[in-house]
Each structure stands twice: as C-alpha cells, then as structure tokens.
Amino acid sequence: MSSPAVAGATDSALVTIELMNRAGLTARVSHAISKATLRPALDTVAKIAQRGPLRGAPAFRIANWAELVIAPLVAPHGTVRRAQLFPDFRAEWLWHKGIKGPDDIEQGVILYFHGGGFVFGGLHSHRRLAARIARASGVPLLNVAYRQLPKVHITETIQDGLTAYRHLLDRGFAPERIVVAGDSAGGGLSFATVLAAGEQGLPLPGGIATIAPFADLDPTVRRTHPNDAKDALLSAFSISVPALVGFAHDGELDLSWSPVNHDFTGMPPVFIQVGAQEVLLPDTEQLARRCAEAGVPCTVQIWDKAIHVFQAGADQPELVVVTGAGSGIGRATSLRFAAGGSRVVVADINQDTAEETVKLIADAGGVAYPYRVDVADVAALEEFAEAVLAAHGVADVLVNNAGFGAAGTFLDQAPADIDRLLSVNLRGVIHGSRLFGKQMVARGEGGHIVNIASGAAYTPLALLNIYCTSKAAVKMFSACLRGELAGHGIGVTAICPGGISTNIFNNAEVFGFDAEEHTRQRSKVTGLARMLDLVPGHSADSVAKAVTASVRRNTAVRPVTIESWFAYVLSSIAPPAMRIATRLSDANTMATWSDRLTPRRVRNSVD
Known part of the structure; x- marks a missing residue:
C-alpha cells in the first residue's frame, strides 16, 4: 500500500510506504481528546515563548527544567544502566540484563537522540522508551542528552551528536553495526549527525531509524499542509518557535541546518514511523524524496490517528493471560488488552x-489464543501454565478472574458446594498466582498479577457468607503477595467490583429455599442483573478499564462502582456500621428490599 501524499513525493522503487491498520476506537478517542486539550495548551506555551517577558531564553530554560519533574520515571525492570560522560553533555548506556553490555563491541549498538523540540527532554524523559527499544532490538543503546536551547545553537547540537557517534567508532564498534535513531527533534538530529559524519569523511552507520522526525526547521511547508489542522498535539506554529526564536539569525534560517535540504547520496538505509495526521508528516515526505533522488532504501510506516511519538505511551504488556475469559469481566478485559496491542491467552x-x-479479538485486529482450563483442578492449572510458557513465553500480566457466586443461608450449604466455591474463587487464584508468578520471577523482568476480588471482600453480607469469605481472602492474599513480589518488580492488584451485570448472577447458586422459593429467588437474582444494565458504571467493561489502569499505575486495591467505593471507605472508617449492615442482610430483609428496589418492569419480566 502507498500513501498518496508520500507516494507522490517519491518515484523510486527503493522507497516503500506502508499504511498500517486503521486506528481502533481507543486510538481515535485518544486522538480527539488530545486535540481538544493538549494541543491548545502547547500552543499557549509556544505563544509565551514567542512574545512577552518570557520570550526566548527564559521560556526555553523553563522547558529545560521540566526534565527534573520527570526524573522519577524509571526504566523497565531488567534494564541495566551505566553513565557515560562527555566534556559538554551526558549520556547513558541502556541494555537488558539478558544480553551482553556495551563492552562487547562485536554486537550491534544503537545511538539514540531524544525528542523535545530542542528545548525539552533528556535521559529521564526518554529512559523508558529507549530501554524498551534496547530490549526489543537485543543490543545496547547509548541515550544521549545533547545540549539544547538556550544553551547552544543547532550547529553545536549537531556537533554533540557527531561526538557521540565518534565515541562509538573509537570504542571499536563496526560502523555497519551502528544504527542512529531518534524521535521528533532527535529524529532530525539523527539525519543531521549522519550527514555531518559523511562530510567529515567518517564511515557511515548501518542505518537510520526515526520516529516522526523534525527535519525541516523552516515551517513554511507545514503551515500550508492539511495536517496542520489535524495533528492531535503539535501545530506548525508551536513547533516553529524554537527555530524561529532560538536558531534564526535576524529572522533567517540557514538551509543547511535542516537535513531535508541535503543530498542523501551514500546515506545508509532509512526507516521512519509517523502518524497519518501529524504536522511533521511533510518532513517525512521530504526525507523520502531525498532518499528517492539518491537511491537510498527507505521504508516509511504511516499510522492512522497516531499521536506524536505514540510509541512512548505504548508501554503495553506483550502477553496477557486471563482466566474466566469466556464472558463477562474476563471477556471485556481480554478485549481491552488486545485493543492495546497485547497478545491474550x-x-x-x-x-x-x-x-x-478469541474471534471477537481477531475481528478487531488483535491476537489471542483459546485454552480450556478448570482453575479448581490444580493439576490442570499446572499443565495450562506449562503449555502457555512453551507456546507463548512468560506472561507479562496474569488476570485471575475465574469465579462464581453463591447465595443463601450458610447452614444449608453442603460441604461439596462450599469446597467447589473456595476451589474456584480462592484456590484457583492462589495457584494461578503461584504458577505464573514463578515464571515471572525466573524471567527477572517484572510483571503484574491482577486478582478479581469483589466489594464483598469488605462488605459482610449474611446471605453471601462463603462468597464474601472467599473474596476477602483474595484481597488479603493479594496484599501479602504484593509485598513479597515487590522486590522482583512484580505488582499485584486486587480489583473489587460492586454489582456488575455479568453471567455471575445467572449462574449463581441459591441455597436454603424450597423448590418454589428457590425459583423465585433465582428470578430475583436475574432481575437484579437486568436492573444493573440500567445503571452507568456497572458494566463488565467498567471493570476492564479499572484492570488495565491498575496495571499501568501498579495500584494495590481498586474498588469499582460507587457502592463498592462507599463500602470500601465505610469499612475503613466505621467498621461498626458494616456489622449493622450484616444484620440487615438476612433473607427476609433482603427479599423486602429487593422487591422495593427492583423496577416494576423488571419484576414483571421475571415473575
């Protein structure tokens, strides 16, 4: 496939244009929200830097200081770091502990330049992205914090890039095994560094790989490009300020400062990723044209509705295992992870x-694998864990979701019924965490375990005795396991939903009633499920959102739904109130409240 805009700018068979899949709903919504919020904010910041008392250097210095705010961001678990100091700037080696470090010069290496419009960013802001690139490529990466405005001019920034490249050559790395890479401003600097190396007679690297490169300091082309009105984050105006205010001499920009104005003859192969609606797409078009004119192999991937340097936010788990994923919360969670790019078991x-x-995921463009497993069968669960490891590798995230409900008087429940509920709701969680947790620890790269508990974990209800007990145990187990696995970089979360409209109501066992009353009580349970369909925030997808967000934030306990949050807070500050609620949750009282709260149309539909 080819993009009309880029294809029109090239006529060489060596230039390949790849249009990636049409953006999913999540990407499209994120694009719209960013355009409505972040873009106006950045335009406002750019106006402050362009005129007024903070024009130029003062505004650029404030942007420089923002790097300190991002200092708490850490590299992914399993990343090895080593400082590399230069006379005028800093750099940092990053590599995964499973590969050889930069002292082994026989392997390849990546020289990386961060983005930030030549005024923002550094080692902290791009450490996670750079470390993930190093891990994915299987080679060490040198992340360079080159000098920026207002400290130096673009010509000196290019010299920093050249100094870092010379360092790799002096260490003994073969030039053909070096890839110069970067994003945004760092992408433009990647091209400028390689061009400068060629001008000085240095051997050129094996390739250039960039993300949305900012390679033309002159904003003229971008101002007239349709994408100036479409970009979700940047405008032609906002990205022009550093160049026009910081680099220009008497309002003039030297054409030689922009890589798009150079002859690319002899340049190494080029790979570029860019968003279809980005205002920097014209820079990619011009770079592709230069490659075509010089006969340089160039591959351009264009991503629909992709926010600028979207790869930095794609900190998505690669492999996710979800139990009880055939319906309800498990299905919704599987769909959410798959929509984000994860492979799902x-x-x-x-x-x-x-x-x-699996079919729903495949129809949406995702990848998933179906497995049958009874989590109450420990032997079957062990075989399942081994099969997943052999076929797909170690899971990055495990979601222990399988479970079922049971209601009724405790004294009327048979031992077999109690054992079955505890086997699925509690022991399945324990053994699933044990088996997959061992794999995560052995791999040494961290991970996350999500255990679906319930608001019943801290809400004692007389008619849900064993169910509440199992979920309270899951919550406490999760808290203990979280402390044990924290040193291995593995997070553990207990998700505590309130009433969620899923099959757990339809499949729930009801004990302690004669045949006629049993039928009536099951009808009430079904009616409650239908009632929940009418209440916002009580869908399975609401829980799935909480799961994915908790993995990103490493949340310990996450109530879902308003009643679960209320009970969570009340159980913490007023335990006696919860005990009173327990006495009000006997069979007769619950039946009365059920009749009063269930809408008439729902009661009529089930009676």
Whole structure:
C-alpha cells in the first residue's frame, strides 16, 4: 500500500510506504481528546515563548527544567544502566540484563537522540522508551542528552551528536553495526549527525531509524499542509518557535541546518514511523524524496490517528493471560488488552465461549489464543501454565478472574458446594498466582498479577457468607503477595467490583429455599442483573478499564462502582456500621428490599 501524499513525493522503487491498520476506537478517542486539550495548551506555551517577558531564553530554560519533574520515571525492570560522560553533555548506556553490555563491541549498538523540540527532554524523559527499544532490538543503546536551547545553537547540537557517534567508532564498534535513531527533534538530529559524519569523511552507520522526525526547521511547508489542522498535539506554529526564536539569525534560517535540504547520496538505509495526521508528516515526505533522488532504501510506516511519538505511551504488556475469559469481566478485559496491542491467552472452563472471545479479538485486529482450563483442578492449572510458557513465553500480566457466586443461608450449604466455591474463587487464584508468578520471577523482568476480588471482600453480607469469605481472602492474599513480589518488580492488584451485570448472577447458586422459593429467588437474582444494565458504571467493561489502569499505575486495591467505593471507605472508617449492615442482610430483609428496589418492569419480566 502507498500513501498518496508520500507516494507522490517519491518515484523510486527503493522507497516503500506502508499504511498500517486503521486506528481502533481507543486510538481515535485518544486522538480527539488530545486535540481538544493538549494541543491548545502547547500552543499557549509556544505563544509565551514567542512574545512577552518570557520570550526566548527564559521560556526555553523553563522547558529545560521540566526534565527534573520527570526524573522519577524509571526504566523497565531488567534494564541495566551505566553513565557515560562527555566534556559538554551526558549520556547513558541502556541494555537488558539478558544480553551482553556495551563492552562487547562485536554486537550491534544503537545511538539514540531524544525528542523535545530542542528545548525539552533528556535521559529521564526518554529512559523508558529507549530501554524498551534496547530490549526489543537485543543490543545496547547509548541515550544521549545533547545540549539544547538556550544553551547552544543547532550547529553545536549537531556537533554533540557527531561526538557521540565518534565515541562509538573509537570504542571499536563496526560502523555497519551502528544504527542512529531518534524521535521528533532527535529524529532530525539523527539525519543531521549522519550527514555531518559523511562530510567529515567518517564511515557511515548501518542505518537510520526515526520516529516522526523534525527535519525541516523552516515551517513554511507545514503551515500550508492539511495536517496542520489535524495533528492531535503539535501545530506548525508551536513547533516553529524554537527555530524561529532560538536558531534564526535576524529572522533567517540557514538551509543547511535542516537535513531535508541535503543530498542523501551514500546515506545508509532509512526507516521512519509517523502518524497519518501529524504536522511533521511533510518532513517525512521530504526525507523520502531525498532518499528517492539518491537511491537510498527507505521504508516509511504511516499510522492512522497516531499521536506524536505514540510509541512512548505504548508501554503495553506483550502477553496477557486471563482466566474466566469466556464472558463477562474476563471477556471485556481480554478485549481491552488486545485493543492495546497485547497478545491474550483466553482461558475458560468452556472451550466454546473462549473461542468466541478469541474471534471477537481477531475481528478487531488483535491476537489471542483459546485454552480450556478448570482453575479448581490444580493439576490442570499446572499443565495450562506449562503449555502457555512453551507456546507463548512468560506472561507479562496474569488476570485471575475465574469465579462464581453463591447465595443463601450458610447452614444449608453442603460441604461439596462450599469446597467447589473456595476451589474456584480462592484456590484457583492462589495457584494461578503461584504458577505464573514463578515464571515471572525466573524471567527477572517484572510483571503484574491482577486478582478479581469483589466489594464483598469488605462488605459482610449474611446471605453471601462463603462468597464474601472467599473474596476477602483474595484481597488479603493479594496484599501479602504484593509485598513479597515487590522486590522482583512484580505488582499485584486486587480489583473489587460492586454489582456488575455479568453471567455471575445467572449462574449463581441459591441455597436454603424450597423448590418454589428457590425459583423465585433465582428470578430475583436475574432481575437484579437486568436492573444493573440500567445503571452507568456497572458494566463488565467498567471493570476492564479499572484492570488495565491498575496495571499501568501498579495500584494495590481498586474498588469499582460507587457502592463498592462507599463500602470500601465505610469499612475503613466505621467498621461498626458494616456489622449493622450484616444484620440487615438476612433473607427476609433482603427479599423486602429487593422487591422495593427492583423496577416494576423488571419484576414483571421475571415473575
């Protein structure tokens, strides 16, 4: 496939244009929100830097200081760091502990330049992105914090890039095994550094790989490009300020400062990723044209509705295992992770429903694998964990979701019924965490375990005795496991939903009633499920959102729904009130409240 805009700018068979899949709903919504919020904010900041008392250097210095705010960001677990000092700037080696470090000069190496419009960013802001690139490529990476405005001019910034490249050559790295890479301003600096190396007679690297390169300091082309009105983050105006205010001499920009104005003859192969709506797409078009004119192999990937340097926010787990994923919360969670780019192992006791979930994921462009497993069967769970490891590798995230509900008087429940509920709701969580947790620890790269508990974990209800007990145990187990695994970089979260409209109501066991009353009570449970369909925030997807957000934030406990939050707070500050609620949750009282709260149309539909 080819993009009309870029294809029109090139006529060489050596230039390949790849249009990636049409953006999913999440990407499109994120694009719209960013355009409505972040872009106006950046335009305002650019106006402050362009005129007024903070014009130029003062505004640029404030942008420099923002790097300190991002200092707490850490590299992914398993990343090895080593400082590399230069006379005028700093750099940092990053590599995954599973590969050889930069002292092994026989392997390849990446020279990386961060983005930030030549005024923002550094080692802290781009450490996670750079470390993930190093891990994915399997080679060490030198992340360079080159000098920026207002300290130096663009010509001196290019000299910093050249100094870092010379350092790699002096260490003994073969030039053909060096890839110069960067994003945004760092992408433009990547091209400028290689061009400067060629001008000085140095051997050129094996390739250039960039993300949305800012390679033309002159904003003229971008101002007239349709994408100036479409970009979700940057405008032609905002990105022009550093160049026009900081670099220009008497309002004039030297054409030689921009890589797009150079002859690319003899340049190494080029790879570029850019968003289809980005205001920097014209820079990519011009770079592709230079490659075509010089006969340089160039591959351009264009991503629909991709926010500028979207790769930095794609800190998505590669492999996710979800149990009880054939319906309800498990299915919604699987769909959310798959939409974010994760491969999902869909496990359920029902093979057919697992395959239905996999089909939904595949239809949306995702990748998933169906498995049948009964989490109450420890031997089967062990075989499942081994099979996943052998076929797909170590899971980055495990979601222990399988479970079922049971209501009724405790004294009327048979031992077999109690054992079955505890086996699925509690022991399945324990053994799933044990098996997959061991794999995560052995790999040494961190991970996350999510255990679906319930608001019932801290809400004692007389008619849900064993269910509440199992969920309270899951919550406490998660807290203990979180402390144990923290040193391994593995987070553990207990998700505590309130009433969620899923099959758990339809499949719930009801004890302690005669046949006629049993039928009536099951109808009430079904009616409650239908009632929840009418209440915002009580869908399975609401829980799935909480799961994915908790993995990103490493949240310890996450209530879901307003009643779960209320009970969570009340159980912390007023335990006696919860005990009173328990006495009000006997069979007769609950039946009365059920009749009063259930809408008439729902009661009529189930009676």
